[in-house]
Amino acid sequence: MKFLFTDLDGTFLGGTRQDQLRLLQAIESSGIGLVYVSGRGHQRIFPAIDSNELARPNAVIGDVGTSLWNGRGEAFSQDYESLVSARWGDGQHLLREQLKEFLNQGLSEQPIFGPRRYSLYYDSPAMAKHAAQRIEALGFDSLISDNQYLDALPRGVNKGFAVSWLMAHWGLTASQVLLAGDTLNDLAMLSLPLPAVVVANAETALKEALLSRNDNPGLMFASQDGAAGIHESLKQLGWL
Numbered sequence: 408m409k410f411l412f413t414d415l416d417g418t419f420l421g422g423t424r425q426d427q428l429r430l431l432q433a434i435e436s437s438g439i440g441l442v443y444v445s446g447r448g449h450q451r452i453f454p455a456i457d458s459n460e461l462a463r464p465n466a467v468i469g470d471v472g473t474s475l476w477n478g479r480g481e482a483f484s485q486d487y488e489s490l491v492s493a494r495w496g497d498g499q500h501l502l503r504e505q506l507k508e509f510l511n512q513g514l515s516e517q518p519i520f521g522p523r524r525y526s527l528y529y530d531s532p533a534m535a536k537h538a539a540q541r542i543e544a545l546g547f548d549s550l551i552s553d554n555q556y557l558d559a560l561p562r563g564v565n566k567g568f569a570v571s572w573l574m575a576h577w578g579l580t581a582s583q584v585l586l587a588g589d590t591l592n593d594l595a596m597l598s599l600p601l602p603a604v605v606v607a608n609a610e611t612a613l614k615e616a617l618l619s620r621n622d623n624p625g626l627m628f629a630s631q632d633g634a635a636g637i638h639e640s641l642k643q644l645g646w647l
């Protein structure tokens with residue numbers, strides 16, 4: 408079985424509603440499995456699935472790779488949670504204390520996020536950079552994306568880590584997957600040596616980073632936005 412591992416906002420949900428419906432129909436009629444790989448947390452994914460706004464997937468990687476659920480919103484694997492929790496420790500409490508001085512200096516806490524990340528909004532790129540350095544110095548990974556999000560994550564954990572774990576768990580090989588994304592929080596997965604597509608509306612910083620790394624021969628740059636760009640790549644791979 409083949410699987411589309413796709414980011415949601417700007418990617419699977421990018422482009423027109425018509426593009427989205429055409430992609431969904433193509434996936435369903437071709438029997439392609441679906442895994443969402445999102446920065447969103449549980450509360451911003453599963454209500455949309457339960458109300459049929461989003462198709463029900465085979466699995467969901469959420470919270471920038473720090474959460475993993477089955478299609479019904481239940482924890483996918485105790486092993487995965489333990490693995491990520493061990494790297495996170497008491498991160499949320501520690502980071503909230505250590506980043507206090509940045510709050511109201513152009514950084515603010517996101518209202519809702521999963522238990523194994525610490526997530527902020529920023530409007531000052533300079534301040535976000537300072538905070539990111541503090542996060543790294545404390546032993547965590549920092550991730551700036553979409554000109555607004557600053558995430559602190561367990562070291563080594565990101566969307567790419569989660570995709571690799573799930574592929575190994577399911578025994579999938581490169582020829583069975585297509586990865587899709589549009590912002591810097593997708594960089595880690597789009598850099599894996601796997602078939603991948605960056606949609607046309609992707610943020611410039613992501614495109615530049617991918618071009619300068621040039622480490623994934625399977626990477627495609629779609630000529631169309633969001634869902635239409637994914638559709639284009641599925642055709643290019645001969646899946647449709």
Ligand SMILES: [Mg+2]
Nearest residue numbers: 414416417589
């Ligand atoms: Mg996105």
